[in-house]
Amino acid sequence: MNYEEMTEEEYLEHCKAIAFARPCVTVDMLIFSMNKEQQLELLLIKRGGHPFKGKWAIPGGFVEIDESLEEAAARELKEETNLEGIYLEQLYTFGDVDRDKRARVISVAYLALVPAGNLDFSAGDDAVDACSFVVRQEKGSFTLCAKDRNLVLTEDDLAFDHKDMIFKGLERLNGKVTYSDIALELLRDKEKFTIYELQTIYEALTGEDFDVANFRRSFKKKFIDIGRVEKLEEKSVDFSRKPSSYYRLIK
Amino acid sequence: MNYEEMTEEEYLEHCKAIAFARPCVTVDMLIFSMNKEQQLELLLIKRGGHPFKGKWAIPGGFVEIDESLEEAAARELKEETNLEGIYLEQLYTFGDVDRDKRARVISVAYLALVPAGNLDFSAGDDAVDACSFVVRQEKGSFTLCAKDRNLVLTEDDLAFDHKDMIFKGLERLNGKVTYSDIALELLRDKEKFTIYELQTIYEALTGEDFDVANFRRSFKKKFIDIGRVEKLEEKSVDFSRKPSSYYRLIK
DNA sequence: CGAATAGTGTCTCTCAGACATTATATG
């Protein structure tokens, strides 16, 4: 739309038309967690209506006029999973004109990292079909698997531009895992975890394997030497092998 | 606002009230460039009306119903500086309820990196007072200086939450400069630049000094060895000293 | 030649990757 080539009449017409045509703003929630097999999972919901009926989508909802984006994200998360106090991070805002054919919708995507074992999407308000998909990252693409349903989604099986959202989300996780502490957010219990447990989270987030010795070395440097994490007396007795030490995040 | 504690009447009342009260969406442009003294500059405009009358603000405008966020950002940039084809990057979306007292405004902030010597804000459409401020970064804070006007702004001299936007912007520049190629976007001429010229951009973006020898070494490794940059025959003759080699970004 | 800027060589220290080795529990 080039304003310079419009007549004044055309321009005023245009102004009137859009004065009442404000975009809708939503928050969309990329809710990640770890499953029992220590794999990265992402919560999706199945669309019941048009458009993209039957396809899988990232849960989300409108931003109310009296709540901030962060508040909207926290509310949506609670509605979906009944969880509060979860790590949230704004990811990216998607605003292509035709991304939703029904209306002009601008979506602010948020990342939520739910501690392992806490994700129970059946606790959500909405009576929608929800499912947590294992995220398998290859270079430049991903697939989403729901074993119990025998379902494998590729990027094109997703509604709207949610494929792009997931790409952005995985990119963010990949990038931040090494220079920030987001991996800790996915621990089952920050007050009691083993080093290997944390390593599996790093591996799930990056899609790469780490050498045990090197990982422990960098863990010590990054967390213990600084005093961010301390070793506990208690040791794991899960397996009938050498028990592993527990560690605790301080503060 | 807790929906669970509302009666149905209250809830419906609330729905009605907000149905016509959609937020406005704007794009705000953090327009960075390098001045003649190879310092980082940021373009601000002086507010003529309330609120924050007389304070300095980041330029921006409404997202039209028929343009994407990127298109809106490009349009705003053109209106402000008459420039096109400039590097743009979405920064962050600001959506606190009271960030603009007049109305609920959600602002998507964009970063624009204008090649040195190309920023002429007098070319803008609007008859507003605009000025490019030198950005001085200290750890945890910044100041903005306009020498010719004898003006020094601190964080609190900025309108709205634009202080936070600038923080986010500087943080992004700081972080990305080492692992991406954004510094190249600020070069006067990507087809003909000296290594030291690029170094000053790195220094301006990080607020830190680099060792010449080490910078050249990493420059060679990062750009020349890979074939992303080639050395030109032509050499600079600006000063009456040893001339420096020019380099060219390929593709 | 002296001054000023362009550009190089080299030493050290840190750290990541690879891989061998030791430690400790149970059956």
Add this chain to the structure above:
DNA sequence: CATATAATGTCTGAGAGACACTATTCG
């Protein structure tokens, strides 16, 4: 004692930081 997992030791090469040094131009 065999076995499986936890945890440590060590070698190497890449790369960042510090700093001394050489190179090239002009007046």
